[in-house]
Amino acid sequence: MTPEHIGSLAAVLDLVRTGTARTRPEIGRLSGLGRTVVTQRVNQLTELGLLEEGALGPSSGGRAPRELRFRARAGVVLAAELGATSIGVGVTDLAGYVLAEHEEPADIGVGPEQVLSRVEELFDELLAGVRAEQDERLGVWGVGIGLPGPVEFATGRPSAPPIMPGWDGYPVRDRLAARFDAPVWVDNEVNTMALGELRAGSARGQRDILYVKIGTGIGAGLVSGGRLHRGSQGCAGDIGHAAVADEAEVVCRCGNTGCLEAYAGGAALARDGTEAAQEGRSKILADVLTRTGTITAADVSHAAQRGDRAAVELLMRAGRLIGSLLATLVSFYNPALVIIGGGVAGAGDLLLAAVRESVYRRSLPLATRELRITRSTLSDRAGLVGAAFMVIDELFAAERLAHWVGSGSPAGAPGLVAIPLRTPVV
Structure with a gap:
């Protein structure tokens, strides 16, 4: 043709x-x-x-x-979002509709062999169920993976991820392409979350958005002119390691000091909540520590919702720090919508209110005149759905379509990922 x-x-x-x-x-x-x-x-x-x-x-x-x-049911896409403490996997149709999904706790720090082996097992189980219900002949058209660290998008390999020991340079794409005989795309999980919101969430119809994930770590996905902005190597939006303080005693997991993540991420809230419990500043958190032996960011959130003063102060401080950094991005980037997602973002209205106050107070008036700051509507599903849409968008780009449309399916063609595109699809 x-x-x-x-x-x-x-x-x-x-x-x-x-x-x-x-x-x-x-x-x-x-x-x-x-x-x-x-x-x-x-x-x-x-x-x-x-x-x-x-x-x-x-x-x-x-x-x-x-x-x-x-014909969205002509084939399926396997999608996974790997977080610092969980695995979410799913099977979607070619329109991004989730046909089957599963989520479970997991530690990304145990390394790629163990984590990806489990992902492959879950893919096999879900795929078998979908085929049994619909059509045994359903082919895997592609695989999409979101990882909680920097990813070189061109190669599908993690690049010095701070919270992923053993993953640096690991051939995630090559492994899954050989396993499922299909094209595979790998990206940072925050980018897939932003894409999920753009295609199927609260950002539908928007062209300039900023998605901020506040979980164990903190990151941002940028959409400009309706396209995902990854940057030249794929690490655009890594705001969690932007410096927000000069204190040398708080060391981030990346090895630097003063990082936003080290003060306002989920791990930081758990650390500071534990300190508040041990020092007697929070009876609620002290009771949790006595009962369970540990404090999590969710515990801090629950304590704040019950009116615990120390927990409220921790959430408000985190919100102000995040909001101050976002204010700079809002003035620089001028999005129409800022979406807050991730586990810590579900901490009720306190954190969101502190973020909003800082952004509106510190940003340029013109940048905030029509700006909306809201929670994610897809919540935990954003990264999974976005990983599927990442694959779908790449597969149906004209340059790749030309290579598989004659056979009616890209299944069995993992080499499609190597075909260059004149214009990025997202």
Whole structure:
């Protein structure tokens, strides 16, 4: 197929796949393609099993047009979000709808062999269940993974991740591509979370957003002009290791001092909550420490919600520190929407209120005039859904579509990831 042919084929498929157009007349109007070309491309995509005829659409005066549907169940995507303390895996259809999912506690620090072996086991279990319910012939079209550390997107390898001992340079993509015989994309989990919100969450329809994950660590995903901004090597948005203090005694897990994560992340809240319990400044946390032997960020949150003064102060301080840094980003980047997600973000209104106060007080008035700061609507699912959409967007880019559309499926073609794109897809 010529570049013009594949370009028009991809355009027609994208319009139907994203729900932007449902009939041939709508495709022609939105794409600028002639009626004959639209008919040819629709027929070709139908023969390849990517589109199918649906019900009759509304009539504009003549014969009612037949609606078109994307065959989202033609294949599946395996998606996983690996956090510092948990694993979330799922199987989605080609429209990003989650067909099966599972989450369990896990320690990313035990290393890639143990963690990825468990991910593979869970993928196998979920995939077997989906195939048993729907179609035993369902092929794996791609695999998407989000990791809690810097990832070189071009190679799919972690790069000196502070909380992931043993993962530096590990060939995550190569391992999973060989295991499932499918193209694999790997990214930082905050980027997949931002993409999940953009495609299926509270950021749908937005073009300039900032997603901030406040969990064990802190990170940000940036969407500019409707596209995910990864930076030249893939580490854009790593705000958790921006310096917010000059105190040398608080050492971050990355080895530096003064990092935002070391003062306001989940591990920092647990550390400071433990100190408050031991010093007698918080009876509630002291009782938790006596009963369980440990304090978590969730314990600090629960104590604050019960009115514990020390816990309230810890959350407010974390919110102010995060908000002060975000104020700089808001003035510099001027997003329309800031989304706060991650485990610590679910700590009630105190943290969010402190973040908002700092951002609105310290940012430029023009930057905050129409700015919204809100919680994630996808919550724990954002990274999983985003990992699936990362794969879907990459697979249906025109340059890659040209290499697999003739066979009707990219399953069995892990080398697709190496095909360069003229323009990033997200």
